[in-house]
Amino acid sequence: xxxxxVDPGAIVSSRRHGTxxxxxxxxxxQERRRVLGWxxxxxLALVAALPAQPRWDGLDTTSFRLQHDATGxxxxxxxxxxxxxxxxxxxxxxxxxxxxxxxVGSLYFAPEVTAFEIGAGRLGLxxxxxxxxxxxxxxxxxxxxxxxxLDPTAETLLPGGVExxxxxxxxxxxxxxxxxxxxxxxxxxxCDRYLDLAVEREQxxxxxxxxxxxxxxxxxxxxxxxxxxxxxxxxxxxxLDGRLPCAGIVRLPLLAIVRTPxxxxxxxxxxxxxxxxxxxxxxxxxx
Numbered sequence: 001x002x003x004x005x006v007d008p009g010a011i012v013s014s015r016r017h018g019t020x021x022x023x024x025x026x027x028x029x030q031e032r033r034r035v036l037g038w039x040x041x042x043x044l045a046l047v048a049a050l051p052a053q054p055r056w057d058g059l060d061t062t063s064f065r066l067q068h069d070a071t072g073x074x075x076x077x078x079x080x081x082x083x084x085x086x087x088x089x090x091x092x093x094x095x096x097x098x099x100x101x102x103x104v105g106s107l108y109f110a111p112e113v114t115a116f117e118i119g120a121g122r123l124g125l126x127x128x129x130x131x132x133x134x135x136x137x138x139x140x141x142x143x144x145x146x147x148x149x150l151d152p153t154a155e156t157l158l159p160g161g162v163e164x165x166x167x168x169x170x171x172x173x174x175x176x177x178x179x180x181x182x183x184x185x186x187x188x189x190x191c192d193r194y195l196d197l198a199v200e201r202e203q204x205x206x207x208x209x210x211x212x213x214x215x216x217x218x219x220x221x222x223x224x225x226x227x228x229x230x231x232x233x234x235x236x237x238x239x240l241d242g243r244l245p246c247a248g249i250v251r252l253p254l255l256a257i258v259r260t261p262x263x264x265x266x267x268x269x270x271x272x273x274x275x276x277x278x279x280x281x282x283x284x285x286x287x
Contacts, residue, residue, distance in 0.1 A: 065111050112256065
């Protein structure tokens with residue numbers, strides 16, 4: 001079979017035509033990219049002009065207040081009658097009598113209340129107390145953190161189920177300054193879309209290394225200990241110790257204090273060598 005003859009001029013013409021098409025396509029692509037660039041700049045300018053939005057607006061530090069008088073404790077809310085709070089939820093039995101002769105007491109609750117959304121229309125409430133020694137070498141202080149759960153629709157109040165006891169304190173003894181504080185955070189650790197509570201213990205201990213030497217300050221912190229939310233409150237689950245939540249974690253703001261007892265002691269050591277870390281026993285999950 002005779003090969004098909006091809007006109008060389010047609011090849012050149014076809015090449016030129018293809019080159020023109022490519023050049024036209026490149027120009028259209030450049031124009032498209034230029035337009036998209038201007039649109040992107042306009043969007044960025046619009047975003048910059050908008051007011052900044054917080055990552056989470058579920059915290060409320062102004063709507064609720066704690067009221068205390070001779071008749072007991074009450075939760076004041078924006079609308080509706082005050083809700084009575086059982087005294088035993090804030091004052092464990094026998095504590096007031098035990099602290100009667102101490103230089104500070106742990107039952108002086110601040111009126112401020114931090115509320116935070118926890119899911120299903122319920123609110124978590126953080127209440128706190130703190131008492132500071134006005135003068136003296138002990139520089140003692142003591143306080144508590146109390147968690148409650150409020151259902152605004154049903155107008156019911158429940159204990160949170162988190163028992164921390166005297167959760168914030170400081171004091172000097174035998175020439176050694178100790179301190180304790182519990183950081184509180186919220187997050188969804190089990191991915192069920194309900195907020196759980198995380199407690200992180202921070203402390204400066206005074207340890208005696210032998211019988212004759214003075215005690216030595218030792219710093220310890222963590223791990224996160226999680227309390228999972230349920231219908232009746234939060235329940236501690238040691239299997240989740242140290243775990244990070246599914247979608248971020250939000251620390252509750254300081255309440256009844258402007259700086260933690262631990263920060264107070266660390267500030268007093270400013271310019272000195274850092275504290276040695278403690279050597280806690282390794283965590284072993286329960287069977």
